Amino acid sequence: MLDISQSTNELIAAFERACRDRGLRLTHQRLEIYRELARSTDHPTAEALYKRLRRTMPTLSLDTVYRTLSTFAEYGLANKVETVESQARFEAVNNRHHHLVCSECKTIMDFQWQEIDTLPLPQEVGEWGAIGTRSVVIHGICRQCRHKT
């Protein structure tokens, strides 16, 4: 897994390495899409990324963004976020974290919660199969939405 909790330069260097390791060609589009995704903290949709990038890359096409994001997801460079909305949201693969979702504005915020990993799981879970990662999603109403009446 790619650790991007670092400066942007290191981050991009790590991305370039990751591409080479996986035999992925390092194109301008991939680099810029990754850079934009890693810079974003709002778990953008493909379309949101497209709009942001279009300003500096006028020839970029939306389907390249889609194709690139699914390539990233396939190679573990980004994640598709589980959502109830119709548009898929993405995040650069980051340190392990959980999500706070505002029921009003649908914003998704990250947070850390190490304790969750040490809390013993119910027995039935162990019986179900091989356990991978635990992800917590907390639904609530964010400060901004609460105060805006």
Add this chain to the structure above:
Amino acid sequence: MLDISQSTNELIAAFERACRDRGLRLTHQRLEIYRELARSTDHPTAEALYKRLRRTMPTLSLDTVYRTLSTFAEYGLANKVETVESQARFEAVNNRHHHLVCSECKTIMDFQWQEIDTLPLPQEVGEWGAIGTRSVVIHGICRQCRHKT
């Protein structure tokens, strides 16, 4: 919230009450869709429910299933489950529970985990806004998929 951890009869009675309370008409389609959803433990898609119900209700239409499920979701009689897949999945509103997702076969299983609600949240979460429910999703590989090589 509707508690359906009971016999089917009580469950249906509770559903009928819930419809009346909300001013929703109690149609044959709604009743059968609810019955099938409550009987299903696999978090079916609208299409899956449609196929199952079509056997006994040949005139049922897929868009009625969609419309009914979103009515249920709107009135708190069912939930749309957060997923990374393209088709939406649903569950009858049940006691609070969490999800085990198999990365291979995409099956979703429910499990209980009361302890999670008493585990103190990180401070930053409290600062974010008003907290609602905590939902855990554990990704892993279920027994069947592990043994099938």
Add this chain to the structure above:
DNA sequence: GTGCGTGCAAACGGTTTGCATGCTT
């Protein structure tokens, strides 16, 4: 009888795909 809910068919919108061209390797 009133008007909400259903069935049908057509529209919609996000995402994917086929194909010719371009750019990384």
Add this chain to the structure above:
DNA sequence: AAGCATGCAAACCGTTTGCACGCAC
């Protein structure tokens, strides 16, 4: 030079919507 990645446009597919009829109230 070889072939993967991109851009364009068209197809795809899950879901939604407009309309007329039917059924719960």
